[in-house]
Amino acid sequence: MEVPTGRLAIWWVLASETVVFGGLLGSYIMMRLRHGAWADQAANTNTWAGAFNTLVLLTSSLSAVLAHQAAERADGPKAARLLRYTILGGGVFLMVKAFEWTHEIGEGFTITSGLFWSFYYTAAGLHAAHVVAGMVIMFIVSLTAARNEELHRVENVGIYWHFVDVVWIFLFPLLYIAK
Amino acid sequence: MSELAVHPAGHHDQGFVKTYLWSTDHKVIAMQYLFTGMLMALIGGFAVYVFRMQLAFPGQSVPLFGRVSAGQYNSLVTMHGTIMIFWVAMPVLLAAFGNYLIPLMLGCDDMVFPKVNRLSYQIFLLSAVVLVASFVVPGGAFGGAWTAYPPLSANAVYNLTRYGATVWVVAVALEFVAFLLGGINFVTTAMNSRAPGMRMFDVPIVVWMIVIASILFMASVGPLLAGAAMLFFDQVLGTGFYDPATGGDPILWQHLFWFFGHPEVYVVLLPAMGIVAEIIPVFSRKKLFGYRTIVYTAVATGVISFFVWAHHQFVAGIDPRMASLFTITTLIISVPIAEMLFVYIATLYGGSITLTTPMLWALSFVAEFLLGGVTGIFLGAAGADIYLHDTYFVLAHFHYTFFPIAIIGAFAGITFWFPKMFGRMMDERLGKIHFWVTIIAFNFIFIPLFMTGAAGDHRRIFDYSGFPDLATPGLQRLRIIATMGLVSLLAVQPVFFFNFIRSMVRGRVAGANPWRANTLEWSAPSPPPHGNFAELPEVYRGPYEYSTEDREEDFWPQHVPDDSPAPAPAATAVGWR
Numbered sequence: 001m002e003v004p005t006g007r008l009a010i011w012w013v014l015a016s017e018t019v020v021f022g023g024l025l026g027s028y029i030m031m032r033l034r035h036g037a038w039a040d041q042a043a044n045t046n047t048w049a050g051a052f053n054t055l056v057l058l059t060s061s062l063s064a065v066l067a068h069q070a071a072e073r074a075d076g077p078k079a080a081r082l083l084r085y086t087i088l089g090g091g092v093f094l095m096v097k098a099f100e101w102t103h104e105i106g107e108g109f110t111i112t113s114g115l116f117w118s119f120y121y122t123a124a125g126l127h128a129a130h131v132v133a134g135m136v137i138m139f140i141v142s143l144t145a146a147r148n149e150e151l152h153r154v155e156n157v158g159i160y161w162h163f164v165d166v167v168w169i170f171l172f173p174l175l176y177i178a179k
Numbered sequence: 180m181s182e183l184a185v186h187p188a189g190h191h192d193q194g195f196v197k198t199y200l201w202s203t204d205h206k207v208i209a210m211q212y213l214f215t216g217m218l219m220a221l222i223g224g225f226a227v228y229v230f231r232m233q234l235a236f237p238g239q240s241v242p243l244f245g246r247v248s249a250g251q252y253n254s255l256v257t258m259h260g261t262i263m264i265f266w267v268a269m270p271v272l273l274a275a276f277g278n279y280l281i282p283l284m285l286g287c288d289d290m291v292f293p294k295v296n297r298l299s300y301q302i303f304l305l306s307a308v309v310l311v312a313s314f315v316v317p318g319g320a321f322g323g324a325w326t327a328y329p330p331l332s333a334n335a336v337y338n339l340t341r342y343g344a345t346v347w348v349v350a351v352a353l354e355f356v357a358f359l360l361g362g363i364n365f366v367t368t369a370m371n372s373r374a375p376g377m378r379m380f381d382v383p384i385v386v387w388m389i390v391i392a393s394i395l396f397m398a399s400v401g402p403l404l405a406g407a408a409m410l411f412f413d414q415v416l417g418t419g420f421y422d423p424a425t426g427g428d429p430i431l432w433q434h435l436f437w438f439f440g441h442p443e444v445y446v447v448l449l450p451a452m453g454i455v456a457e458i459i460p461v462f463s464r465k466k467l468f469g470y471r472t473i474v475y476t477a478v479a480t481g482v483i484s485f486f487v488w489a490h491h492q493f494v495a496g497i498d499p500r501m502a503s504l505f506t507i508t509t510l511i512i513s514v515p516i517a518e519m520l521f522v523y524i525a526t527l528y529g530g531s532i533t534l535t536t537p538m539l540w541a542l543s544f545v546a547e548f549l550l551g552g553v554t555g556i557f558l559g560a561a562g563a564d565i566y567l568h569d570t571y572f573v574l575a576h577f578h579y580t581f582f583p584i585a586i587i588g589a590f591a592g593i594t595f596w597f598p599k600m601f602g603r604m605m606d607e608r609l610g611k612i613h614f615w616v617t618i619i620a621f622n623f624i625f626i627p628l629f630m631t632g633a634a635g636d637h638r639r640i641f642d643y644s645g646f647p648d649l650a651t652p653g654l655q656r657l658r659i660i661a662t663m664g665l666v667s668l669l670a671v672q673p674v675f676f677f678n679f680i681r682s683m684v685r686g687r688v689a690g691a692n693p694w695r696a697n698t699l700e701w702s703a704p705s706p707p708p709h710g711n712f713a714e715l716p717e718v719y720r721g722p723y724e725y726s727t728e729d730r731e732e733d734f735w736p737q738h739v740p741d742d743s744p745a746p747a748p749a750a751t752a753v754g755w756r
Contacts, residue, residue: 005291005371012363016397023402023438027409027420027431035426111416115426118418122408 010156014163028119041116049100050176060089064158076148083142090135203293209279216271223262226255235662237642252641253322260325268585272450277389283700284383286374286716299360306353313346321347329421329429333413352407362393376718383698383722388453392446395481399442406435437488445484451588455541460723461696462538463530467723469522476515483512493561494568502561509559536610540591544583551579572632575625598693602705603686609678616671623664627657697736698722
């Protein structure tokens with residue numbers, strides 16, 4: 001009946017994170033609906049890069065789930081190895097992101113080039129910060145998990161990582177597909 | 180809790196830093212929050228002293244400060260509001276009492292995440308330092324009012340405090356993070372760490388209130404955090420989220436701010452309501468009337484508080500249909516709050532009342548908050564609000580809510596739990612002198628301001644001489660009365676600090692349960708040691724079993740087992756219980 005304390009806390013963290021992104025994306029949607037002209041700015045985002053990143057991020061969640069499964073079987077070293085695959089996925093995601101942003105900034109589309117771009121960099125940047133945080137936490141968890149300690153953390157960090165995925169699933173259509 | 184398992188040693192052998200500055204003990208963290216909050220209250224109090232003196236005696240040199248410039252006036256007003264809400268009401272009511280009471284009242288040894296708790300305070304302290312530092316940055320502290328409406332807040336051309344404005348945003352955002360960490364800890368602890376036998380409806384009301392308040396905070400602050408990031412970018416990078424020239428919208432900030440700002444009122448109100456709910460039964464020797472009603476109305480208040488925010492924006496050009504909608508929701512939210520106050524009055528009815536200092540504070544909370552609530556009805560109705568908007572009537576209204584919450588509520592809690600915190604009693608005579616002067620002075624400040632506000636006196640005006648309609652001797656006399664009230668209120672506070680410090684070292688030794696109260700914190704020694712209880716308590720009943728029939732004692736602590744199977748009450752004896 002009672003949810004384990006660590007997992008419970010993660011859910012409360014996600015609840016508060018949901019409203020952070022909810023506020024930001026809600027503001028974006030409300031303004032976007034009033035400004036049809038933003039579509040011209042949005043036309044310059046790289047949908048294929050975004051789609052590839054969606055694939056990478058969702059796939060990285062698979063190894064997080066498998067890590068949880070390994071942790072349930074008390075196989076800490078395997079869980080740690082799988083978590084590191086997830087970290088790798090996060091790394092690829094950030095590299096693609098860096099490539100995209102470098103290209104866009106090179107084209108002259110910076111955070112001040114128009115309100116669409118302001119939202120684009122703010123929302124994706126906030127999300128990327130969460131990816132980085134997730135990678136750091138996952139690395140720390142993988143260190144203890146490799147010693148077969150604190151295995152319940154594997155599941156908890158996985159829940160967080162799925163949340164980061166879900167946020168991206170909202171960002172991708174809003175920032176890339178809607179042209 | 181795993182921390183305690185690793186470090187079972189008591190705190191006395193850990194040295195000063197470990198014990199008082201780097202501690203994970205919830206009681207020490209509570210004291211850190213309490214003392215930081217009190218210190219910030221002094222700064223906020225000094226700010227209001229300076230700008231009220233300017234309003235009463237415009238252009239004259241203020242003792243201890245000097246002549247006030249218009250820019251300084253703006254900074255002081257802004258910092259007073261910011262500090263009193265975010266760095267006094269929040270840390271004292273939510274964090275200090277939450278940290279102190281939750282583990283003790285639930286009968287556990289600490290919060291479930293003691294290190295997160297310590298981190299929460301450290302981030303809070305950092306935010307306080309950052310905020311206070313903004314007084315000395317070039318241009319001075321932020322001068323765009325505590326609500327930070329753009330374009331005033333977004334553009335240094337308007338607020339004239341380029342650095343102060345940015346430092347303000349950063350400090351507020353840090354403070355929110357601190358309270359998010361603290362809130363997650365509170366909610367998780369209350370859900371998972373209750374003493375064996377303590378069911379949901381055996382939890383003391385104040386814990387319910389702090390937990391509901393934490394959830395409200397978590398659910399409402401996110402959009403403002405996002406909004407703060409946008410404001411920060413507007414200030415620093417030159418984006419235009421709130422700038423109509425680039426397609427942005429200044430009203431967006433108002434929505435994000437008040438979507439948080441209105442639940443925030445209840446975030447601080449509910450803990451104060453909870454403190455009062457703990458005090459009234461103890462000094463009426465009577466069971467709290469309608470325990471579940473209070474819990475349900477608190478939840479209802481929390482839910483409704485998410486649907487009232489635009490009543491702050493009736494003159495901001497919102498759709499009139501939306502204004503009617505928000506008028507209705509705003510009037511509705513007064514119902515559960517009124518219900519709570521009625522429940523407190525019903526608890527008093529027929530009780531055997533002792534007017535101790537904490538009880539006086541609790542009763543005055545009910546009386547004064549009532550005035551704040553009733554005047555809110557005028558402002559919730561769009562028609563009346565359009566006239567009264569941004570006048571001193573609004574200011575007096577919300578001070579009649581926030582003063583009872585943040586000051587009266589805090590004094591009630593401090594005087595009530597002081598014996599538990601420090602093991603000694605506070606002096607009742609000094610306590611009562613402090614109480615009466617504070618309450619009378621408070622009314623002398625704000626009743627005149629209701630009158631000036633109703634006469635059209637606009638807020639945020641540095642010097643009325645440019646406004647012939649407002650620069651009349653009649654209005655000026657009322658402003659001077661208000662300032663005199665404020666000066667008396669501030670002048671009596673040293674009595675409290677003297678009483679506090681003297682009682683800490685020289686007060687009468689309190690013993691574990693000086694008020695003969697029921698909740699679990701009174702079963703621990705005063706002050707409770709590291710780990711709180713010699714043996715973790717078990718719970719047998721609800722927290723408010725006072726003057727139970729067929730018992731010699733007029734209280735029945737939660738942790739005391741039933742001595743003998745109680746005689747079954749006769750079927751006809753069902754009545755007042």
